[in-house]
Amino acid sequence: MARTRNVVSTSTPAGHTGFMGPEHTARAVIGDNYPQSDPFILLMDDWLDKKDTTPVGGPHPHAGFETVTLLLEGEIGDGARRMQRGDFQLMTAGSGIIHTETIDRIARVRFLQLWVNLPKKDRWVLPRVQDLPLEHVPTSHENGVAIRLYSGTLAGLVSPVKNYAPIIIADISLEAGVTTTLQLPANFNTLLYVLQGSFEAGQNEKILRQDQLGWLDLTAADELSDLPVTAGNQGARFILYAGKPTGESIIAHGPFIGDTSADINRLFQDYRQGKLQHIATVPETQRIAL
Numbered sequence: 001m002a003r004t005r006n007v008v009s010t011s012t013p014a015g016h017t018g019f020m021g022p023e024h025t026a027r028a029v030i031g032d033n034y035p036q037s038d039p040f041i042l043l044m045d046d047w048l049d050k051k052d053t054t055p056v057g058g059p060h061p062h063a064g065f066e067t068v069t070l071l072l073e074g075e076i077g078d079g080a081r082r083m084q085r086g087d088f089q090l091m092t093a094g095s096g097i098i099h100t101e102t103i104d105r106i107a108r109v110r111f112l113q114l115w116v117n118l119p120k121k122d123r124w125v126l127p128r129v130q131d132l133p134l135e136h137v138p139t140s141h142e143n144g145v146a147i148r149l150y151s152g153t154l155a156g157l158v159s160p161v162k163n164y165a166p167i168i169i170a171d172i173s174l175e176a177g178v179t180t181t182l183q184l185p186a187n188f189n190t191l192l193y194v195l196q197g198s199f200e201a202g203q204n205e206k207i208l209r210q211d212q213l214g215w216l217d218l219t220a221a222d223e224l225s226d227l228p229v230t231a232g233n234q235g236a237r238f239i240l241y242a243g244k245p246t247g248e249s250i251i252a253h254g255p256f257i258g259d260t261s262a263d264i265n266r267l268f269q270d271y272r273q274g275k276l277q278h279i280a281t282v283p284e285t286q287r288i289a290l
Helices: 261-272
Strands: 007-011 015-018 021-030 040-050 056-062 065-073 088-092 097-103 107-117 128-132 139-142 145-151 167-174 179-185 189-201 206-209 213-216 224-243 251-253 256-258 287-289
Touching: 007 206, 015 040, 040 189, 040 224, 065 167, 088 145, 107 224, 167 179, 167 189, 206 213, 251 261, 256 261
Parallel strands: 128 287
Antiparallel strands: 007 213, 015 021, 021 040, 040 107, 056 097, 065 088, 065 107, 088 128, 139 145, 145 167, 167 224, 179 224, 189 206, 189 213, 189 224, 251 256
């Protein structure tokens, strides 16, 4: 009999003015306790209500981890790299890259960006970007439960996205009053972030409401576990993130993740000396359209 998970902590992250100016609201969903959130380093919920064409954002470096972007509203990017509502991108920064996030049009945009730790053995892999458009996202819609699976396996769905660290990312919607049970690895650190409505989750029937975050209990058992979920009277939509902890410590500074302070110093030096390539220039084999 599968073990049933519980929601063991909840929070309601506050929004603040983001780095793109007063029209940018940034909400740090996770980011201040890596040993507890492993393998997830940071999760930001970014809203931009841009009312002019003055460019915001721009090129910046990353190394030592992966960025995972899920676009909830609007459009970002240009040309072949344009992301639209429901699109997903996983960028492996690895040994170090520069990428550009510039918005220079009137737009209303909301996206979730997650930083995922790379296992130490894969810390400095060749950079790679994987783009999964909404029309290619594995999807199910049965008995009042709709699931879009962006990474990993869940509810009989399998994502085409390749992972160095095993992670599950799903956008899940339930109609009012509907109950379902999700099966997840018991040793995956799991969080639920509510986009709309409310629902009860876990054996302890913890209520989670819009804009709240809930963490599940975690064991070392290499087996499946059950997560019962029941939607409230307005239905519910939430993002599920689950990943196997690496159990490895990290050094984080600005846009870089390393294993030692020397790693961070080297990365800043490489960036200042122009040694990091732009993600658009990586080999075609490392730019994957799914």
